[in-house]
Amino acid sequence: MxxxxxxxxxxxxxxxxxxxxxxxxxxxxxxxxxxxxxxxSSETDARAQAMQVEARPEVTYGDIGGIDDQIRDVREAVELPLLDPERFDTVGIEPPTGVLLHGPPGTGKTMLAKAVANGTDATFIKMAGSELVRKFIGEGARLVRDLFELANEHEPAVIFIDELDAVAAKRTDSKTSGDRFDRLIEVPEPDAEGREQIFQIHTRGTTLAEDVDFAELAATTEGRSGAEIESLATEAGMFAIRDERTEVRMDDFEAALEKITDEDTPAEPVAFR
Ligand SMILES: Nc1ncnc2c1ncn2[C@@H]1O[C@H](COP(=O)(O)OP(=O)(O)OP(=O)(O)O)[C@@H](O)[C@H]1O
Ligand SMILES: [Mg+2]
Incomplete structure:
Protein backbone atom coordinates (compact mmCIF):
# COMPACT_ATOMS: atom_id res chain seq x y z
CA MET A 1 0.00 0.00 0.00
CA SER A 41 -15.34 5.81 -4.58
CA SER A 42 -13.57 7.29 -7.58
CA GLU A 43 -15.02 10.68 -6.77
CA THR A 44 -13.78 10.69 -3.20
CA ASP A 45 -10.47 9.41 -4.46
CA ALA A 46 -10.03 12.24 -6.92
CA ARG A 47 -10.86 14.74 -4.21
CA ALA A 48 -8.37 13.18 -1.86
CA GLN A 49 -5.75 13.39 -4.56
CA ALA A 50 -6.34 17.08 -4.88
CA MET A 51 -4.87 17.38 -1.40
CA GLN A 52 -1.41 16.40 -0.37
CA VAL A 53 -0.25 16.00 3.17
CA GLU A 54 3.38 16.60 3.99
CA ALA A 55 4.06 15.72 7.60
CA ARG A 56 6.97 18.06 8.11
CA PRO A 57 8.53 19.98 5.25
CA GLU A 58 12.28 20.43 5.44
CA VAL A 59 12.45 24.08 4.47
CA THR A 60 13.49 26.45 7.27
CA TYR A 61 13.48 30.25 7.45
CA GLY A 62 17.24 30.19 7.07
CA ASP A 63 16.82 28.78 3.57
CA ILE A 64 14.90 31.83 2.44
CA GLY A 65 16.82 34.93 1.38
CA GLY A 66 15.87 38.54 0.91
CA ILE A 67 12.36 38.59 2.32
CA ASP A 68 12.97 39.07 6.03
CA ASP A 69 10.07 41.50 6.46
CA GLN A 70 7.66 39.05 4.86
CA ILE A 71 8.99 36.25 7.03
CA ARG A 72 8.37 38.38 10.10
CA ASP A 73 4.83 39.24 9.00
CA VAL A 74 3.96 35.63 8.28
CA ARG A 75 5.43 34.43 11.54
CA GLU A 76 3.45 37.00 13.49
CA ALA A 77 0.24 36.09 11.72
CA VAL A 78 0.57 32.32 11.70
CA GLU A 79 3.19 31.18 14.13
CA LEU A 80 2.37 33.28 17.14
CA PRO A 81 -1.25 32.13 17.40
CA LEU A 82 -0.13 28.51 17.15
CA LEU A 83 2.76 28.72 19.57
CA ASP A 84 1.43 31.24 22.05
CA PRO A 85 -2.38 31.41 21.84
CA GLU A 86 -2.61 32.89 25.37
CA ARG A 87 -1.12 36.14 24.12
CA PHE A 88 -4.19 36.62 21.95
CA ASP A 89 -6.54 35.58 24.74
CA THR A 90 -4.93 38.02 27.13
CA VAL A 91 -5.14 40.94 24.77
CA GLY A 92 -8.59 39.76 23.73
CA ILE A 93 -8.24 39.65 19.97
CA GLU A 94 -8.93 36.85 17.55
CA PRO A 95 -5.77 35.54 15.91
CA PRO A 96 -5.71 35.78 12.13
CA THR A 97 -6.87 32.58 10.47
CA GLY A 98 -5.26 32.93 7.11
CA VAL A 99 -2.58 34.66 5.12
CA LEU A 100 -2.57 35.24 1.41
CA LEU A 101 0.92 35.35 -0.07
CA HIS A 102 1.05 36.96 -3.45
CA GLY A 103 3.75 38.16 -5.78
CA PRO A 104 5.80 37.20 -8.83
CA PRO A 105 6.70 33.54 -9.50
CA GLY A 106 9.70 31.92 -7.88
CA THR A 107 10.12 34.41 -5.06
CA GLY A 108 9.73 32.03 -2.12
CA LYS A 109 6.01 31.98 -1.34
CA THR A 110 5.73 28.21 -1.23
CA MET A 111 9.00 27.98 0.67
CA LEU A 112 7.68 30.40 3.24
CA ALA A 113 4.50 28.39 3.80
CA LYS A 114 6.59 25.25 4.23
CA ALA A 115 8.94 26.96 6.64
CA VAL A 116 5.97 27.95 8.79
CA ALA A 117 4.82 24.33 8.92
CA ASN A 118 8.35 23.27 9.80
CA GLY A 119 8.77 25.94 12.46
CA THR A 120 5.54 25.05 14.21
CA ASP A 121 5.70 21.29 13.78
CA ALA A 122 2.50 21.64 11.85
CA THR A 123 1.31 19.39 9.07
CA PHE A 124 1.57 20.96 5.67
CA ILE A 125 -1.53 20.34 3.61
CA LYS A 126 -1.25 21.35 0.02
CA MET A 127 -4.05 21.66 -2.41
CA ALA A 128 -2.59 20.12 -5.51
CA GLY A 129 -2.10 21.82 -8.84
CA SER A 130 -4.59 23.28 -11.18
CA GLU A 131 -5.82 20.30 -13.21
CA LEU A 132 -7.20 18.41 -10.28
CA VAL A 133 -8.63 21.53 -8.79
CA ARG A 134 -10.24 22.50 -12.07
CA LYS A 135 -12.16 19.26 -12.06
CA PHE A 136 -13.96 20.44 -8.98
CA ILE A 137 -14.36 24.03 -9.90
CA GLY A 138 -18.10 23.67 -9.68
CA GLU A 139 -17.67 22.39 -6.17
CA GLY A 140 -15.02 24.82 -5.02
CA ALA A 141 -16.83 25.36 -1.77
CA ARG A 142 -17.05 21.66 -1.09
CA LEU A 143 -13.39 21.18 -1.83
CA VAL A 144 -12.48 23.94 0.57
CA ARG A 145 -14.69 22.35 3.21
CA ASP A 146 -12.92 19.01 2.68
CA LEU A 147 -9.64 20.78 3.02
CA PHE A 148 -10.53 22.31 6.35
CA GLU A 149 -11.84 18.97 7.55
CA LEU A 150 -8.54 17.36 6.68
CA ALA A 151 -6.75 20.16 8.49
CA ASN A 152 -8.84 19.54 11.61
CA GLU A 153 -7.75 15.92 11.57
CA HIS A 154 -4.13 16.97 11.39
CA GLU A 155 -4.18 19.90 13.78
CA PRO A 156 -2.12 22.05 13.88
CA ALA A 157 -1.92 22.34 10.15
CA VAL A 158 -0.83 24.86 7.58
CA ILE A 159 -3.17 24.72 4.62
CA PHE A 160 -1.55 25.77 1.44
CA ILE A 161 -3.70 26.56 -1.55
CA ASP A 162 -1.68 27.27 -4.64
CA GLU A 163 -3.09 29.02 -7.65
CA LEU A 164 -5.73 30.33 -5.41
CA ASP A 165 -7.33 32.23 -8.26
CA ALA A 166 -8.33 28.91 -9.78
CA VAL A 167 -10.48 28.17 -6.76
CA ALA A 168 -11.45 31.61 -5.59
CA ALA A 169 -12.18 33.22 -8.95
CA LYS A 170 -15.02 30.81 -9.52
CA ARG A 171 -16.48 31.54 -6.15
CA THR A 172 -17.03 35.24 -6.56
CA ASP A 173 -20.73 34.61 -6.15
CA SER A 174 -20.01 33.55 -2.61
CA LYS A 175 -19.75 36.42 -0.18
CA THR A 176 -17.05 34.60 1.69
CA SER A 177 -14.55 34.46 -1.15
CA GLY A 178 -11.37 36.25 -0.21
CA ASP A 179 -12.20 36.87 3.46
CA ARG A 180 -10.83 33.63 4.39
CA PHE A 181 -7.77 35.48 4.60
CA ASP A 182 -7.28 38.36 6.98
CA ARG A 183 -3.73 39.09 5.95
CA LEU A 184 -2.37 39.90 2.54
CA ILE A 185 1.38 39.69 2.31
CA GLU A 186 3.19 40.63 -0.84
CA VAL A 187 6.38 38.73 -1.60
CA PRO A 188 8.34 40.89 -4.05
CA GLU A 189 11.23 40.11 -6.34
CA PRO A 190 14.46 40.26 -4.33
CA ASP A 191 16.53 43.46 -4.30
CA ALA A 192 20.32 43.38 -4.75
CA GLU A 193 20.97 42.52 -1.11
CA GLY A 194 18.34 39.81 -1.24
CA ARG A 195 19.83 38.35 -4.41
CA GLU A 196 23.23 38.27 -2.76
CA GLN A 197 21.77 36.32 0.16
CA ILE A 198 20.01 33.92 -2.20
CA PHE A 199 23.27 33.28 -4.07
CA GLN A 200 24.86 32.45 -0.74
CA ILE A 201 22.04 30.14 0.28
CA HIS A 202 22.13 28.19 -2.97
CA THR A 203 25.90 27.74 -2.95
CA ARG A 204 26.18 26.57 0.64
CA GLY A 205 27.39 23.18 -0.46
CA THR A 206 29.30 24.39 -3.50
CA THR A 207 33.09 24.54 -3.75
CA LEU A 208 33.70 28.12 -4.82
CA ALA A 209 36.84 29.70 -6.25
CA GLU A 210 38.29 32.76 -4.51
CA ASP A 211 37.18 35.11 -7.26
CA VAL A 212 33.44 34.50 -6.86
CA ASP A 213 31.86 37.81 -5.93
CA PHE A 214 28.20 37.56 -5.00
CA ALA A 215 27.76 41.31 -4.55
CA GLU A 216 28.77 41.76 -8.16
CA LEU A 217 26.56 38.90 -9.32
CA ALA A 218 23.68 40.41 -7.37
CA ALA A 219 24.26 43.70 -9.14
CA THR A 220 24.04 42.07 -12.57
CA THR A 221 20.93 40.00 -11.87
CA GLU A 222 18.39 42.76 -11.41
CA GLY A 223 14.87 41.43 -11.92
CA ARG A 224 15.86 37.80 -11.36
CA SER A 225 13.81 35.74 -8.92
CA GLY A 226 15.04 33.38 -6.23
CA ALA A 227 14.14 30.43 -8.45
CA GLU A 228 16.22 31.88 -11.29
CA ILE A 229 19.18 32.47 -9.00
CA GLU A 230 18.93 28.88 -7.87
CA SER A 231 19.10 27.64 -11.45
CA LEU A 232 21.98 30.04 -12.14
CA ALA A 233 23.95 28.45 -9.32
CA THR A 234 23.24 24.97 -10.66
CA GLU A 235 24.09 26.00 -14.20
CA ALA A 236 27.39 27.55 -13.05
CA GLY A 237 28.25 24.25 -11.38
CA MET A 238 27.52 22.45 -14.63
CA PHE A 239 30.04 24.62 -16.45
CA ALA A 240 32.70 23.67 -13.90
CA ILE A 241 31.85 19.99 -14.24
CA ARG A 242 31.96 20.12 -18.03
CA ASP A 243 35.37 21.72 -17.71
CA GLU A 244 36.43 18.96 -15.30
CA ARG A 245 37.10 21.40 -12.51
CA THR A 246 36.26 20.93 -8.84
CA GLU A 247 35.73 24.62 -8.12
CA VAL A 248 33.08 26.93 -9.47
CA ARG A 249 34.58 30.22 -10.67
CA MET A 250 33.19 33.67 -11.30
CA ASP A 251 33.30 33.12 -15.06
CA ASP A 252 31.10 30.01 -14.62
CA PHE A 253 28.44 32.21 -13.04
CA GLU A 254 28.87 34.74 -15.84
CA ALA A 255 28.53 32.04 -18.49
CA ALA A 256 25.47 30.69 -16.70
CA LEU A 257 23.92 34.15 -16.61
CA GLU A 258 24.58 34.60 -20.29
CA LYS A 259 22.99 31.26 -20.99
CA ILE A 260 19.79 31.95 -19.11
CA THR A 261 19.62 35.45 -20.59
CA ASP A 262 19.81 33.93 -24.07
CA GLU A 263 17.08 31.48 -23.18
CA ASP A 264 14.89 34.40 -22.17
CA THR A 265 15.24 36.09 -25.55
CA PRO A 266 12.77 34.66 -28.02
CA ALA A 267 14.43 33.43 -31.21
CA GLU A 268 14.00 35.62 -34.27
CA PRO A 269 11.50 34.16 -36.67
CA VAL A 270 13.27 32.67 -39.66
CA ALA A 271 11.78 32.84 -43.10
CA PHE A 272 12.38 29.99 -45.51
CA ARG A 273 11.77 30.18 -49.17
N1 LIG B 1 13.70 34.00 -1.44
C1 LIG B 1 14.28 32.85 -1.79
N2 LIG B 1 15.39 32.39 -1.13
C2 LIG B 1 15.98 31.24 -1.51
N3 LIG B 1 15.56 30.46 -2.50
C3 LIG B 1 14.48 30.85 -3.19
C4 LIG B 1 13.79 32.05 -2.88
N4 LIG B 1 12.75 32.19 -3.71
C5 LIG B 1 12.77 31.12 -4.50
N5 LIG B 1 13.81 30.30 -4.21
C6 LIG B 1 14.15 29.04 -4.90
O1 LIG B 1 13.18 28.85 -5.92
C7 LIG B 1 12.40 27.68 -5.67
C8 LIG B 1 10.94 28.01 -5.94
O2 LIG B 1 10.47 28.89 -4.95
P1 LIG B 1 8.94 28.87 -4.48
O3 LIG B 1 8.30 27.61 -4.93
O4 LIG B 1 8.86 29.19 -3.03
O5 LIG B 1 8.39 30.08 -5.34
P2 LIG B 1 6.90 30.68 -5.34
O6 LIG B 1 7.02 32.10 -4.92
O7 LIG B 1 6.00 29.82 -4.56
O8 LIG B 1 6.59 30.64 -6.90
P3 LIG B 1 5.17 30.44 -7.64
O9 LIG B 1 4.49 31.78 -7.59
O10 LIG B 1 5.58 30.08 -9.03
O11 LIG B 1 4.44 29.36 -6.93
C9 LIG B 1 12.65 27.32 -4.23
O12 LIG B 1 12.57 25.94 -4.04
C10 LIG B 1 14.05 27.84 -3.99
O13 LIG B 1 15.01 26.90 -4.37
MG1 LIG C 1 4.44 28.63 -5.12
Missing part, protein backbone atom coordinates in the same frame (compact mmCIF):
# COMPACT_ATOMS: atom_id res chain seq x y z
CA UNK A 2 1.25 3.46 -0.84
CA UNK A 3 0.30 6.48 1.12
CA UNK A 4 -0.39 9.41 -1.12
CA UNK A 5 1.79 12.48 -0.74
CA UNK A 6 4.86 11.26 1.03
CA UNK A 7 5.75 8.03 -0.68
CA UNK A 8 5.43 5.80 2.29
CA UNK A 9 4.84 2.15 1.75
CA UNK A 10 3.04 0.17 4.37
CA UNK A 11 2.01 -3.47 4.42
CA UNK A 12 -1.29 -4.15 6.01
CA UNK A 13 -3.86 -6.91 6.34
CA UNK A 14 -7.39 -6.53 5.15
CA UNK A 15 -10.14 -7.57 7.49
CA UNK A 16 -12.25 -10.46 6.13
CA UNK A 17 -15.36 -8.30 6.01
CA UNK A 18 -13.65 -5.97 3.55
CA UNK A 19 -12.14 -8.63 1.32
CA UNK A 20 -15.21 -8.69 -0.88
CA UNK A 21 -15.27 -4.96 -1.28
CA UNK A 22 -11.62 -4.23 -2.02
CA UNK A 23 -9.79 -5.19 -5.19
CA UNK A 24 -6.20 -5.09 -6.24
CA UNK A 25 -5.17 -1.54 -7.12
CA UNK A 26 -8.09 0.08 -5.33
CA UNK A 27 -7.57 3.19 -3.36
CA UNK A 28 -8.68 2.92 0.22
CA UNK A 29 -9.17 4.99 3.32
CA UNK A 30 -6.99 4.03 6.27
CA UNK A 31 -6.94 5.07 9.91
CA UNK A 32 -3.92 6.31 11.87
CA UNK A 33 -2.56 2.81 12.30
CA UNK A 34 -2.95 2.13 8.59
CA UNK A 35 -5.69 -0.42 8.80
CA UNK A 36 -8.00 -0.33 5.84
CA UNK A 37 -11.38 1.19 6.62
CA UNK A 38 -13.13 1.13 3.27
CA UNK A 39 -12.64 1.40 -0.46
CA UNK A 40 -12.91 4.88 -1.88
Missing amino acids: RQHGNNQEVLTEISPTLEEEVDNGDRVAVNDSFSVQRAL
Whole structure:
Protein backbone atom coordinates (compact mmCIF):
# COMPACT_ATOMS: atom_id res chain seq x y z
CA MET A 1 0.00 0.00 0.00
CA ARG A 2 1.25 3.46 -0.84
CA GLN A 3 0.30 6.48 1.12
CA HIS A 4 -0.39 9.41 -1.12
CA GLY A 5 1.79 12.48 -0.74
CA ASN A 6 4.86 11.26 1.03
CA ASN A 7 5.75 8.03 -0.68
CA GLN A 8 5.43 5.80 2.29
CA GLU A 9 4.84 2.15 1.75
CA VAL A 10 3.04 0.17 4.37
CA LEU A 11 2.01 -3.47 4.42
CA THR A 12 -1.29 -4.15 6.01
CA GLU A 13 -3.86 -6.91 6.34
CA ILE A 14 -7.39 -6.53 5.15
CA SER A 15 -10.14 -7.57 7.49
CA PRO A 16 -12.25 -10.46 6.13
CA THR A 17 -15.36 -8.30 6.01
CA LEU A 18 -13.65 -5.97 3.55
CA GLU A 19 -12.14 -8.63 1.32
CA GLU A 20 -15.21 -8.69 -0.88
CA GLU A 21 -15.27 -4.96 -1.28
CA VAL A 22 -11.62 -4.23 -2.02
CA ASP A 23 -9.79 -5.19 -5.19
CA ASN A 24 -6.20 -5.09 -6.24
CA GLY A 25 -5.17 -1.54 -7.12
CA ASP A 26 -8.09 0.08 -5.33
CA ARG A 27 -7.57 3.19 -3.36
CA VAL A 28 -8.68 2.92 0.22
CA ALA A 29 -9.17 4.99 3.32
CA VAL A 30 -6.99 4.03 6.27
CA ASN A 31 -6.94 5.07 9.91
CA ASP A 32 -3.92 6.31 11.87
CA SER A 33 -2.56 2.81 12.30
CA PHE A 34 -2.95 2.13 8.59
CA SER A 35 -5.69 -0.42 8.80
CA VAL A 36 -8.00 -0.33 5.84
CA GLN A 37 -11.38 1.19 6.62
CA ARG A 38 -13.13 1.13 3.27
CA ALA A 39 -12.64 1.40 -0.46
CA LEU A 40 -12.91 4.88 -1.88
CA SER A 41 -15.34 5.81 -4.58
CA SER A 42 -13.57 7.29 -7.58
CA GLU A 43 -15.02 10.68 -6.77
CA THR A 44 -13.78 10.69 -3.20
CA ASP A 45 -10.47 9.41 -4.46
CA ALA A 46 -10.03 12.24 -6.92
CA ARG A 47 -10.86 14.74 -4.21
CA ALA A 48 -8.37 13.18 -1.86
CA GLN A 49 -5.75 13.39 -4.56
CA ALA A 50 -6.34 17.08 -4.88
CA MET A 51 -4.87 17.38 -1.40
CA GLN A 52 -1.41 16.40 -0.37
CA VAL A 53 -0.25 16.00 3.17
CA GLU A 54 3.38 16.60 3.99
CA ALA A 55 4.06 15.72 7.60
CA ARG A 56 6.97 18.06 8.11
CA PRO A 57 8.53 19.98 5.25
CA GLU A 58 12.28 20.43 5.44
CA VAL A 59 12.45 24.08 4.47
CA THR A 60 13.49 26.45 7.27
CA TYR A 61 13.48 30.25 7.45
CA GLY A 62 17.24 30.19 7.07
CA ASP A 63 16.82 28.78 3.57
CA ILE A 64 14.90 31.83 2.44
CA GLY A 65 16.82 34.93 1.38
CA GLY A 66 15.87 38.54 0.91
CA ILE A 67 12.36 38.59 2.32
CA ASP A 68 12.97 39.07 6.03
CA ASP A 69 10.07 41.50 6.46
CA GLN A 70 7.66 39.05 4.86
CA ILE A 71 8.99 36.25 7.03
CA ARG A 72 8.37 38.38 10.10
CA ASP A 73 4.83 39.24 9.00
CA VAL A 74 3.96 35.63 8.28
CA ARG A 75 5.43 34.43 11.54
CA GLU A 76 3.45 37.00 13.49
CA ALA A 77 0.24 36.09 11.72
CA VAL A 78 0.57 32.32 11.70
CA GLU A 79 3.19 31.18 14.13
CA LEU A 80 2.37 33.28 17.14
CA PRO A 81 -1.25 32.13 17.40
CA LEU A 82 -0.13 28.51 17.15
CA LEU A 83 2.76 28.72 19.57
CA ASP A 84 1.43 31.24 22.05
CA PRO A 85 -2.38 31.41 21.84
CA GLU A 86 -2.61 32.89 25.37
CA ARG A 87 -1.12 36.14 24.12
CA PHE A 88 -4.19 36.62 21.95
CA ASP A 89 -6.54 35.58 24.74
CA THR A 90 -4.93 38.02 27.13
CA VAL A 91 -5.14 40.94 24.77
CA GLY A 92 -8.59 39.76 23.73
CA ILE A 93 -8.24 39.65 19.97
CA GLU A 94 -8.93 36.85 17.55
CA PRO A 95 -5.77 35.54 15.91
CA PRO A 96 -5.71 35.78 12.13
CA THR A 97 -6.87 32.58 10.47
CA GLY A 98 -5.26 32.93 7.11
CA VAL A 99 -2.58 34.66 5.12
CA LEU A 100 -2.57 35.24 1.41
CA LEU A 101 0.92 35.35 -0.07
CA HIS A 102 1.05 36.96 -3.45
CA GLY A 103 3.75 38.16 -5.78
CA PRO A 104 5.80 37.20 -8.83
CA PRO A 105 6.70 33.54 -9.50
CA GLY A 106 9.70 31.92 -7.88
CA THR A 107 10.12 34.41 -5.06
CA GLY A 108 9.73 32.03 -2.12
CA LYS A 109 6.01 31.98 -1.34
CA THR A 110 5.73 28.21 -1.23
CA MET A 111 9.00 27.98 0.67
CA LEU A 112 7.68 30.40 3.24
CA ALA A 113 4.50 28.39 3.80
CA LYS A 114 6.59 25.25 4.23
CA ALA A 115 8.94 26.96 6.64
CA VAL A 116 5.97 27.95 8.79
CA ALA A 117 4.82 24.33 8.92
CA ASN A 118 8.35 23.27 9.80
CA GLY A 119 8.77 25.94 12.46
CA THR A 120 5.54 25.05 14.21
CA ASP A 121 5.70 21.29 13.78
CA ALA A 122 2.50 21.64 11.85
CA THR A 123 1.31 19.39 9.07
CA PHE A 124 1.57 20.96 5.67
CA ILE A 125 -1.53 20.34 3.61
CA LYS A 126 -1.25 21.35 0.02
CA MET A 127 -4.05 21.66 -2.41
CA ALA A 128 -2.59 20.12 -5.51
CA GLY A 129 -2.10 21.82 -8.84
CA SER A 130 -4.59 23.28 -11.18
CA GLU A 131 -5.82 20.30 -13.21
CA LEU A 132 -7.20 18.41 -10.28
CA VAL A 133 -8.63 21.53 -8.79
CA ARG A 134 -10.24 22.50 -12.07
CA LYS A 135 -12.16 19.26 -12.06
CA PHE A 136 -13.96 20.44 -8.98
CA ILE A 137 -14.36 24.03 -9.90
CA GLY A 138 -18.10 23.67 -9.68
CA GLU A 139 -17.67 22.39 -6.17
CA GLY A 140 -15.02 24.82 -5.02
CA ALA A 141 -16.83 25.36 -1.77
CA ARG A 142 -17.05 21.66 -1.09
CA LEU A 143 -13.39 21.18 -1.83
CA VAL A 144 -12.48 23.94 0.57
CA ARG A 145 -14.69 22.35 3.21
CA ASP A 146 -12.92 19.01 2.68
CA LEU A 147 -9.64 20.78 3.02
CA PHE A 148 -10.53 22.31 6.35
CA GLU A 149 -11.84 18.97 7.55
CA LEU A 150 -8.54 17.36 6.68
CA ALA A 151 -6.75 20.16 8.49
CA ASN A 152 -8.84 19.54 11.61
CA GLU A 153 -7.75 15.92 11.57
CA HIS A 154 -4.13 16.97 11.39
CA GLU A 155 -4.18 19.90 13.78
CA PRO A 156 -2.12 22.05 13.88
CA ALA A 157 -1.92 22.34 10.15
CA VAL A 158 -0.83 24.86 7.58
CA ILE A 159 -3.17 24.72 4.62
CA PHE A 160 -1.55 25.77 1.44
CA ILE A 161 -3.70 26.56 -1.55
CA ASP A 162 -1.68 27.27 -4.64
CA GLU A 163 -3.09 29.02 -7.65
CA LEU A 164 -5.73 30.33 -5.41
CA ASP A 165 -7.33 32.23 -8.26
CA ALA A 166 -8.33 28.91 -9.78
CA VAL A 167 -10.48 28.17 -6.76
CA ALA A 168 -11.45 31.61 -5.59
CA ALA A 169 -12.18 33.22 -8.95
CA LYS A 170 -15.02 30.81 -9.52
CA ARG A 171 -16.48 31.54 -6.15
CA THR A 172 -17.03 35.24 -6.56
CA ASP A 173 -20.73 34.61 -6.15
CA SER A 174 -20.01 33.55 -2.61
CA LYS A 175 -19.75 36.42 -0.18
CA THR A 176 -17.05 34.60 1.69
CA SER A 177 -14.55 34.46 -1.15
CA GLY A 178 -11.37 36.25 -0.21
CA ASP A 179 -12.20 36.87 3.46
CA ARG A 180 -10.83 33.63 4.39
CA PHE A 181 -7.77 35.48 4.60
CA ASP A 182 -7.28 38.36 6.98
CA ARG A 183 -3.73 39.09 5.95
CA LEU A 184 -2.37 39.90 2.54
CA ILE A 185 1.38 39.69 2.31
CA GLU A 186 3.19 40.63 -0.84
CA VAL A 187 6.38 38.73 -1.60
CA PRO A 188 8.34 40.89 -4.05
CA GLU A 189 11.23 40.11 -6.34
CA PRO A 190 14.46 40.26 -4.33
CA ASP A 191 16.53 43.46 -4.30
CA ALA A 192 20.32 43.38 -4.75
CA GLU A 193 20.97 42.52 -1.11
CA GLY A 194 18.34 39.81 -1.24
CA ARG A 195 19.83 38.35 -4.41
CA GLU A 196 23.23 38.27 -2.76
CA GLN A 197 21.77 36.32 0.16
CA ILE A 198 20.01 33.92 -2.20
CA PHE A 199 23.27 33.28 -4.07
CA GLN A 200 24.86 32.45 -0.74
CA ILE A 201 22.04 30.14 0.28
CA HIS A 202 22.13 28.19 -2.97
CA THR A 203 25.90 27.74 -2.95
CA ARG A 204 26.18 26.57 0.64
CA GLY A 205 27.39 23.18 -0.46
CA THR A 206 29.30 24.39 -3.50
CA THR A 207 33.09 24.54 -3.75
CA LEU A 208 33.70 28.12 -4.82
CA ALA A 209 36.84 29.70 -6.25
CA GLU A 210 38.29 32.76 -4.51
CA ASP A 211 37.18 35.11 -7.26
CA VAL A 212 33.44 34.50 -6.86
CA ASP A 213 31.86 37.81 -5.93
CA PHE A 214 28.20 37.56 -5.00
CA ALA A 215 27.76 41.31 -4.55
CA GLU A 216 28.77 41.76 -8.16
CA LEU A 217 26.56 38.90 -9.32
CA ALA A 218 23.68 40.41 -7.37
CA ALA A 219 24.26 43.70 -9.14
CA THR A 220 24.04 42.07 -12.57
CA THR A 221 20.93 40.00 -11.87
CA GLU A 222 18.39 42.76 -11.41
CA GLY A 223 14.87 41.43 -11.92
CA ARG A 224 15.86 37.80 -11.36
CA SER A 225 13.81 35.74 -8.92
CA GLY A 226 15.04 33.38 -6.23
CA ALA A 227 14.14 30.43 -8.45
CA GLU A 228 16.22 31.88 -11.29
CA ILE A 229 19.18 32.47 -9.00
CA GLU A 230 18.93 28.88 -7.87
CA SER A 231 19.10 27.64 -11.45
CA LEU A 232 21.98 30.04 -12.14
CA ALA A 233 23.95 28.45 -9.32
CA THR A 234 23.24 24.97 -10.66
CA GLU A 235 24.09 26.00 -14.20
CA ALA A 236 27.39 27.55 -13.05
CA GLY A 237 28.25 24.25 -11.38
CA MET A 238 27.52 22.45 -14.63
CA PHE A 239 30.04 24.62 -16.45
CA ALA A 240 32.70 23.67 -13.90
CA ILE A 241 31.85 19.99 -14.24
CA ARG A 242 31.96 20.12 -18.03
CA ASP A 243 35.37 21.72 -17.71
CA GLU A 244 36.43 18.96 -15.30
CA ARG A 245 37.10 21.40 -12.51
CA THR A 246 36.26 20.93 -8.84
CA GLU A 247 35.73 24.62 -8.12
CA VAL A 248 33.08 26.93 -9.47
CA ARG A 249 34.58 30.22 -10.67
CA MET A 250 33.19 33.67 -11.30
CA ASP A 251 33.30 33.12 -15.06
CA ASP A 252 31.10 30.01 -14.62
CA PHE A 253 28.44 32.21 -13.04
CA GLU A 254 28.87 34.74 -15.84
CA ALA A 255 28.53 32.04 -18.49
CA ALA A 256 25.47 30.69 -16.70
CA LEU A 257 23.92 34.15 -16.61
CA GLU A 258 24.58 34.60 -20.29
CA LYS A 259 22.99 31.26 -20.99
CA ILE A 260 19.79 31.95 -19.11
CA THR A 261 19.62 35.45 -20.59
CA ASP A 262 19.81 33.93 -24.07
CA GLU A 263 17.08 31.48 -23.18
CA ASP A 264 14.89 34.40 -22.17
CA THR A 265 15.24 36.09 -25.55
CA PRO A 266 12.77 34.66 -28.02
CA ALA A 267 14.43 33.43 -31.21
CA GLU A 268 14.00 35.62 -34.27
CA PRO A 269 11.50 34.16 -36.67
CA VAL A 270 13.27 32.67 -39.66
CA ALA A 271 11.78 32.84 -43.10
CA PHE A 272 12.38 29.99 -45.51
CA ARG A 273 11.77 30.18 -49.17
N1 LIG B 1 13.70 34.00 -1.44
C1 LIG B 1 14.28 32.85 -1.79
N2 LIG B 1 15.39 32.39 -1.13
C2 LIG B 1 15.98 31.24 -1.51
N3 LIG B 1 15.56 30.46 -2.50
C3 LIG B 1 14.48 30.85 -3.19
C4 LIG B 1 13.79 32.05 -2.88
N4 LIG B 1 12.75 32.19 -3.71
C5 LIG B 1 12.77 31.12 -4.50
N5 LIG B 1 13.81 30.30 -4.21
C6 LIG B 1 14.15 29.04 -4.90
O1 LIG B 1 13.18 28.85 -5.92
C7 LIG B 1 12.40 27.68 -5.67
C8 LIG B 1 10.94 28.01 -5.94
O2 LIG B 1 10.47 28.89 -4.95
P1 LIG B 1 8.94 28.87 -4.48
O3 LIG B 1 8.30 27.61 -4.93
O4 LIG B 1 8.86 29.19 -3.03
O5 LIG B 1 8.39 30.08 -5.34
P2 LIG B 1 6.90 30.68 -5.34
O6 LIG B 1 7.02 32.10 -4.92
O7 LIG B 1 6.00 29.82 -4.56
O8 LIG B 1 6.59 30.64 -6.90
P3 LIG B 1 5.17 30.44 -7.64
O9 LIG B 1 4.49 31.78 -7.59
O10 LIG B 1 5.58 30.08 -9.03
O11 LIG B 1 4.44 29.36 -6.93
C9 LIG B 1 12.65 27.32 -4.23
O12 LIG B 1 12.57 25.94 -4.04
C10 LIG B 1 14.05 27.84 -3.99
O13 LIG B 1 15.01 26.90 -4.37
MG1 LIG C 1 4.44 28.63 -5.12
